[in-house]
Amino acid sequence: MPKKSKELSALAVAKIKETGRYTVGGVDGLCLNVEGSSRVWILRAIVGKRLDKDGKLKPHRRDIGLGPYPAVSLAEARVKANELKSQIRNGIDPIAHKQVQLEKLHSQKLREKTFSECAEVVIANKTRELKNQKHIGQWSSTLETYIYPTLGDRTIGSITKVEIAEILKPIWVDKNETAKRIRGRIETIFDYAKAMGYFVGDNPAEWKGNLEPILGNFKQEPRPHPSLPYEQVADFIQHLRQKKGIAPKALEFAILTACRSGEVFGAKWHEIDFKNKVWVIPKERMKADKEHRVPLSEQTIGLLESIQQYTQADDFIFPAPRNGGMLSDMSLTTLIKRMHEQKFKENSVGYIDPKQNRIITTHGFRSTFRDWSADKTDYPREVCEHVLAHKLPDEVEASYLRGGYLEKRKGLMADWTEFCCTHFN
Incomplete structure (x- = not known):
């Protein structure tokens, strides 16, 4: 029968300083392992059996850590050691059991992601x-x-x-x-x-x-963006030019170029060819994933030159006032809403799409341009559609329009700008 280790007191354990492994009694195999300033509780126990180098089954002795001393007191170490020995008697490997618990905890934490x-x-x-x-x-x-x-x-x-x-x-x-x-x-x-x-x-x-x-499924009839009748565009721009800030400039630029707001918000100075009066929008920012060349009228060039001195070459042309990033649709929506409220006080109508009885939107000015070009000009439909960067059904036709009809589009945009700015000519 193996000799029982002397049961040390808490005071006796506190005096152990030299490097070594010391049995403390109270539980068979409970030791204090000292290495320099480190003192750790160890339970030396037989956990099942394992094959030795000769292929024979032998008792598998394992060291099981119970925590550092004095963070874990002598009394606590004895309680932990007794619990582990009880697990071993019941056929449970404490180290394997702990690993399973850690994996469960890790899995649980993963599932706690919000x-x-x-x-x-x-x-x-x-x-x-x-x-x-x-x-x-x-x-x-x-x-x-x-x-x-x-x-x-x-x-x-x-x-x-x-x-x-x-x-x-x-x-x-x-x-x-x-x-x-x-x-x-x-x-x-x-x-x-x-x-x-x-x-x-x-x-x-x-x-x-x-x-x-x-x-349930919900069939919703598509509604076009509310747009302003083209007869009212000049009055709207006259009102718009009374507003200060970058948002009114961005909105006027969007109207005069008939471009989408996202294309305007992302515009940078290197995209503007001032010599040839063309804005080259890279395909990465186009809905159709194709480069789009936008002819710029004299008035539109003048608008750009009026704000160029306030920004850097690498900046957005129409930067957000607070952080220099891109403007948002909400900035233009808010601007239009305020202008509508002011106009409503004057004529009890404001800026309303008469067909939908809804306040106009930035995107709606593209429809305004299309209505005007169809009613008031003789430009071919394909030229007008290409101004809006709509995908044409005939790829050959579309390719031709990107080149040979650029001059026609320059004329169309010059006429549109003149129509929009009649109050100022």
């Missing part, structure tokens, strides 16, 4: 994928407005399809297009979470056979 944490990663990935800064901004803004207040801080693994449906229901009819885009974004975020192991099971934001029976 919806907003996962969304941040997906948005960062989308920032690299998407070429349109406007679309990137919409990812963040729609989630912040509709999803984060309710689900942002929830662990993504706990969110159900019913909860997602409840969030989308209030806007499913009135803002169906926005709601559908949000649903798609939520689905993408759950796809990422599932791939990372933060979520297990079917994607709760899937449409077919999942959210579709709850929300």
Whole structure:
């Protein structure tokens, strides 16, 4: 029968300083291991058997750490040692058991990732994928407005399809297009979470056979962007030129070039060919993924020259006032809304699309240009469509227009500018 180790007192253990391994008694195999200034509790125990070099089964002695001394007291070390020896008697390997527990804890922590944490990663990935800064901004803004207040801080693994449906229901009819885009974004975020192991099971934001029976399909007739009748454009620009700041300049530039707001917001000085009076928009910023050449009238060149001295060569032409980054659609939407309210006080009408009875939008000025060019000019339809960078059905025709019709488009844009600025000529 093996000799029992002397049971040391807490005071006796505190006096142990020299390097070595000291049995402290109380529990067979409990030792204090001292190496320099380090003092650690060790339980030396037999855990099962293992094959030796001769292929024979022998007792498997293992050192199991119980923590540092004095953070773990002598009494605590004896309690831990007794618990581990009890596990061993029941056929449990304490080290393997601890590893399993750590893996479970790690897995649990992974599943504690919140919806907003996962969304941040997906948005960062989308920032690299998407070429349109406007679309990137919409990812963040729609989630912040509709999803984060309710689900942002929830662990993504706990969110159900019913909860997602409840969030989308209030806007499913009135803002169906926005709601559908949000649903798609939520689905993408759950796809990422599932791939990372933060979520297990079917994607709760899937449409077919999942959210579709709850929300139902909604057929929405497409409505064009509210636009101003072209007879009122000159009055609008006269009013616009009374406004100070970069947003009114950006809006006037968008009107005179008939370009999309995102193309205007992303414009940089190196894209402007002042000599030939052309703005060359790279394909990366075009909806059709093709370079677009925009003829610039004398008045439009003058507008650019009036602000050029206030920015650097590498800056955006129309930088956001606060941070020098890109303007947002909201800046122009707010500007138009305020101008409408001022005009409404004068004539009780304001700036309204008479067909839709809705306040006009920046994008609507492209429709205004198209209506004017069809009603008031003899330019070919293809030339007018190319000004708007619409994709033509005939690729050969489109290729021809990009070259030979540039002069016609210069004339068209000069006529449009003259029409828009008749009050100032």
